[in-house]
Amino acid sequence: MKTRILGFVALFAVIGAAINGLFVVPADLNQGDAQRVMYVHVASAWLAYASFGVTAIAGLVYLIRRDVRLDALALAGAEVGVMFTAFAIWGGMMWGRPVWGVYWQWEDPRLTTTALLLALYVGYLLLRRLTDDPARRAGRAAVVGLIAAVDIPIVHFSVIWWRGLHQGPTIGDPSKILNPSAPLQFVLALLAMLAAFTLVWVYLLIRRYQLARLEWQLEDEARRGRVAAARQVAVPSGVEEPAG
Amino acid sequence: MNALRRDLSVAIAIARKDALSELRGRQAAGSTIFFAAIVLLLFGFALGPDSRRLAEAAPGLLWLAIVFGGLLTMARLHQLEADDGAFEQLALYPVDRRAIYAGKALAGAAAMLVLGGLLLPVVAILYAIPVGAAWLPLLAAVVLGAIGFAAIGTAYAGLTVRMRAREVMLPLLMLPIVAPLLLAAVKATVAALGGDPLGELGSWLQLLVAFDVIMLVVGAGTYGFLLED
């Protein structure tokens, strides 16, 4: 199956990019080996945002078209997104401790924004879990996913302004790696990891989507079964034999 | 034009109804305000007794108390309809959903404004904040904050009020969303109280306006889907 092939390709790509980032690429002059964390940290963050873009857009189109497959896609995006967001925060902390000396830095806008991202989408998943009716669940989730996505740019700007006159720490600026003047090897290593992670992301999305569709169908069948059983109970005895 | 006038009158009718039930059910609204005041008091115990530290923290504490009280307020404003099953009836009316939203959001903003307005003197007294000359920008911050909170609160309260675990779902969904509002409102308050030495008051108020506009648009746009639930 094509998805399985994709899975293996993604696996090899990640292994290759990881080996490259850990052993092939040299350490940074200022940040040392800690720089290597950036490759997985930035890649995770990008895919986290991409995932929530999928959730928001799938939800929006669902509200228009009411196709349950879109809701399955939105769920897949949110769950995969929460995972990558958690990874991004973890990576940020694993980078921050050696470079800044602290695990958390309130003045880093991306760390705080990503933390809010996590909060927003964990709330999304909990909302889904606490809603039993599938149609209601899909509709509510779509609204929440949309509002969360709209909030993110606001958070982004507000947190950057929040930092105000304090510039980011001069040694150990995480965005250094995204600077156009960064060493080519680092940029290539980041791109390699990004490409590998993207393959993984697509693979996981497909699998989670398939799972969501199957579970929806199982849920639907169970519901129909309960309705049919209830109908049979309502039939007066002796008039009709309940089927099967 | 007639449709607009009709929608407007629907919105105002809903807002008036909510305002009346707030005034009549005075214990509920009053209890919430009292709760928020107690929260402010408790902050003093948690962070005090150094009055300088409290004075520095005061704007943040004020807005936290407004947010916590606001959560209760927004839930309460939707509880009545939820209990009576009025949401389903509202959904049947052939009226623009946005008008219903506008009415509820208006009532919400008014309630938040009352909450914030009453908490300001409490904070001023408890934390020795000289409000004085800064009252106008402070009022602007409270008004804008109230509108923004009510804008998103109306949508999310409508969504969560009929849910399982509704007491936790509304805060869970609201708090991350209002983080930028909280941030901007506190910064604006600090700037206003300090005489705005960095000239940033305007920027923060603008951010609040942007938040309000965006949330009002999104809230109005999605409220119809939430009603049809």
Next chain:
Amino acid sequence: MTDAGFVIAAYGVILGGIALYAALLARRLRNAREASGRSDDADSPR
């Protein structure tokens, strides 16, 4: 912890987490397919 320790912690948790999640999905998919009596995908991804 040396810098290398943090790097290993980062890669380990992230890559390991991805692997765990993929394995978890595979198991849940298997269970769901058995439960529904289907041997193929519910429908191909859009």
